Amino acid sequence: MNEMLKVTDNSVEPWREIGSDWAEGLPAGWQGILKQLNTGLVILKRRDPEFQFEIGQLKEKFGALRIYYSFSHKTDDTKLKDLLSSLVDWAEWISAHTCNVCGEIATKQSRGGWVAPWCDKCWEENRSGENYTKLG
């Protein structure tokens, strides 16, 4: 079921499953987002068996997940493109509001250095006393 996420970066092998080492560079708190993204991709694959999805680059940027991808499909299903775009937009958006450590809803975003979303508990344990931006 995990075969829909494909990474073509030269530094990794293609078609690695979620949870394998290509995704380990991403914060642990975001791994659940990747699983949900994969679920959406599998559902799209059921809609169009010829659907192919490929991640060119997957990274964190300015406190949010960034997914650079390409795709192909054989059918004339224009809705599929809209659904895919919404799915990736969702993953990027929700990552900015998901604690990068534990996956809970984030309340703070660190400033300076590595910008990242944090929940109150993880913030206190890791960045207590530093300046932050409140996420609303």
Ligand SMILES: [Zn+2]
């Ligand atoms: Zn947390």
